[in-house]
Amino acid sequence: MQRFDVVIVGGGVIGSSAAYFLSANSDFKGSVAVIEKDPTYAEAATPRSAGGVRLQFSTAENVLISAFGAAFIKSADEYLSVGNEGAGIEFREQGYLFLATGAGLKTLLTNQRLQHELGAATQLLNPPELQDNFPWLNTADLAGGSFGPVNEGWTDPYSLLQAFKRKARSQGVTYLNDTVTGIVQEGHHVTGVALASGESIACGHVINAAGIKGRTIAAMAGIDLPVFPRKRFIYVFDCRDEIERVPLTIDPTGVWFRPEGPQFIAGVSPEEHDDPDNEDFELDYRLFEELIWPTLAHRVPAFEAIKLVRAWAGHYDYNAFDQNVIVGFAPGFDNLLLANGFSGHGLQQSPAIGRALSELVTFGQYRTLDLRRFGYDRLATGAALKEVNVV
Incomplete structure (x- = not known):
């Protein structure tokens, strides 16, 4: 039977980030295996995301998590180069712009105070300022907008995933093409995992990613996790x-x-009553026709005559409790860790969460960002951390 000090279940951007940070940590002396059922990532969530990075959150931890993520991605060559090969990650720092009518302006103001306290450079713009900065925008029904010109934008999700994986492997991490079918435990201590191939792997820690x-x-x-697959569509138009x-x-x-x-992409999260659990990739153009296109045409007059080119579907690991990640030790376990329920924020949060998981494995506690409020315990106490700006 093979044995690894850490087994990571899931080799997407979260699992591969954890593998990188563990193997890069000079205080961690163990071995790491990542179990990934689909090394092509054809149906994985990471390559199907929009790759957004923003600091405009209403929860302090999320602001700090994304601030580290943005800084890491912008300096990816420093961390993720292998030999003479750079990380190959481009960060399009073109910002996020949250628009608000009168009802939403107070929320933007409240959020911005927090963001400024934590070092974000968000700007509150009134309608004339919005028009000056973005002359293509229809501001007639807007009360203002919040713009983040620094550390906000997007990157290629697949490139970041592959860079994490390539660097982790260069540092000795083993990737296994298999599926976990069972967790072996003695009481509340995990001793290994069973695989679909019929093999078992003994381990010191397991990370559920x-x-x-x-x-x-x-x-x-x-363990009962309120994390469900929710389908999201991204539409491409000219x-x-x-x-x-x-x-x-x-x-x-x-x-x-x-x-x-040269094109544009667009999307929207459906209403809760119209958002069933779903793992297929079947496309639905109803949201585009009924909501997205009319909204685009209203907000940007140039979008009145657009042409839909294609679309694709991906999935959120959606935390139905409060749409924030559940990270940390699983209840009652000293060596099983959770990193689940990112609800669409996984890519931008992957560097900080990977680092946090490596700290929990190595030291038994957080050493940089204190993410204890994102632990499983909040589910039992009902202490939801509701994020206002869910996209």
């Missing part, structure tokens, strides 16, 4: 008019859009 399968993995240890300096823009309706090369 299984994305939309995180609930299934947790249930193997008798605009015949050229518009410049377009940040990732979030309309008051929740519809968002941003440039993608």
Whole structure:
């Protein structure tokens, strides 16, 4: 039977980040294995995301998590280069722009006070300032907007994932193409994992970074996670008019859009009553036709004559409790860790969460960002950490 000091279930951007930070930690002397069922990542959530990075959150921990993520991505070559090969990660620092009508302006003000306290450079813009900065924008029904020009934008998700994986492997991490079918435990101590191949692996720690399968993995240890697969669509469209300096823009309706090369992408999170658990990739154009396109045409006059080119579907590992990550030791266990329920924020949070998991394994506690409020205990006490700006 093989044995590794740490087994990470899931080799997506979270699992691979944890593998990188563990293997890069001079205080960690152990071995690491990552169990990934699909090394092509054809159906993984990471490559199907929009790759956004923003500091505009309403929860302090989320602001700090993304601040570290942005700094890490911008300096990726320093950390993730292998030999003479750079990380190959580009960060498009074009900002996030949250728009608000009168009802939402107070929320932007409150959020911005927190963001400024934590070092973010967000700017509150009134309608004339919005018009000056973004002349393509219809501001007639807006009360203002919050713009983050620094450490906000987007990157290529697949490039970041592959850079983490490539660097982790160069540092001795083993990637196994298999599926975890069981968690072996003695009381509340995990001793190993069973695999679909029929093999078992003994281990010292297990990290559950299984994305939309995180609930299934947790249930193997008798843990109930309120994390469910929720399908999201990204629509790609052409605009015949050229518009410049377009940040990732979030309309008051929740519809968002941003440039993608010479084209644009857009999406929206559906209402809770219209958001069932779903693991398929079947496309639905109803949201685009009924909500997204009319909203785009209203907000950006140049978008009145756009052409839908294609679309794709991906999934959130959606935390139905409060839409924030559940990270830390699993209840009753001293060597089983959770990193689940990112609800669409996994890519930008992956550097900080990977670092945090490496600290918990190595030291038994957080050494940099204190993420204890994101622990499983809040589920039992009902202490939800509701994030206002859910995109």
